[in-house]
Amino acid sequence: MMKESSPASPREDTLVMAYLRSFMRCYMAGAGFNTRGMQNIGLVYAMQPGLSAIHTDPKKYRAALKRYVRHFQSHPFWMPCLVGIFLNVEKAVAAGRFPPAMLSKVKDTTAYTLSALGDSVFAGSLLIFWALLTICLLLSGQTAAPLTLGICFFIGLQVFRAYTFACGARQGFRFLERLKRWDLINWGRRIKYVNAGLLLWLWALIWPRPFDWWEWLAGTGALMLFARFVRTGLLSRVLAAAAFVAGIEVFPRFEQMIRGFLSL
Structure with missing residues (x-):
């Protein structure tokens, strides 16, 4: 007779809920912005639930917090992805598979790389595309289309944040290889070409x-x-x-x- 599958252990349930809390705290990562550490307070705030579930020893938990209080800066749209990756690394540190001394080096490199990517693709391409297209549609007399566009972009951003957090928490730094295959830099360049066309459309609409x-x-x-x-x-x-x-x-x-x- 086959045994029934046992439910998830309390440890796994606690870890899932802690990860969910860390993800939700990513939305408040910019609230603690400061000129000295930039986003370091927001990063520590987002990491706290996951770190407390991973490192049950108070001494190791405090040591883990200290690894994230230094200077940190990246694009806010990438914050969930980075938090997920760091939590994956912390699990490897707790299991003895990753030396904590290496984290500071790879953490800064990853954060700055994704920051530049976010500035190019999101701030320099997609946000401008959304703004220009919305303005052109409104000047053309459309009202439902701009609202629908804004809602779709908002939902798409939340899906992107949740997906990258989950992949980062599951795969760690290996997820960066998948991001590389997305070829976001070239996609950002293509969107900028579209933005140039939208700008011409805007000029045609407002020209005397x-x-x-x-x-x-x-x-x-x-x-x-x-x-x-x-x-x-x-x-x-x-x-x-x-x-x-x-x-x-x-x-x-x-x-x-x-x-x-x-x-x-």
Whole structure:
């Protein structure tokens, strides 16, 4: 006669609930931001439930907390993933499979790498895509589509945070290999190309009427030229923006001069 499968042990139940609490605390990681340790207080706050479940010895628990009170900074969207990875490493430390002295080196490298990736893909691509598309839809008279878009992005972000936390907690640093295969850097570049198209759409919507195609083309060309100078470092962003705004102010007068000359 086959034995019935035994339910999960209290230890496993405690660990699951502790991981869930750590994940929920990731939403408050920025509340303790400070100029000295950056996000270190938020990181320790998120790690506390998981660490207390992994290290039952008070001495080892305090030692584990000290490993995360130093300077820490990364993109907030990656915080659940990093917390999951660190909890996986702490389980390996508790089992004697990972030396604690190595954690500080790999922790900083991983956090800074994901921070740069988050700034490029999320802040520099997806957030701008959402903002530009929402503005264009609203200026086009749409109301339901922008709201639906915002809800989908919000839900998608929560799914992303939960998925990366679960994968980080399950696979540890091995999950970074899967992230590498996602090719997020190139996807961020592709989204920026789409953003350029959305920006052209926005200009077409807000350009003064009557619409003269050659004026719009001249303005687009000037902005692309300034963007090129900024990217190559020949001109700062502030000076480029000031020059572009000054050009907008001077252009109507220059146009009147040209029209007056042609009418002679």
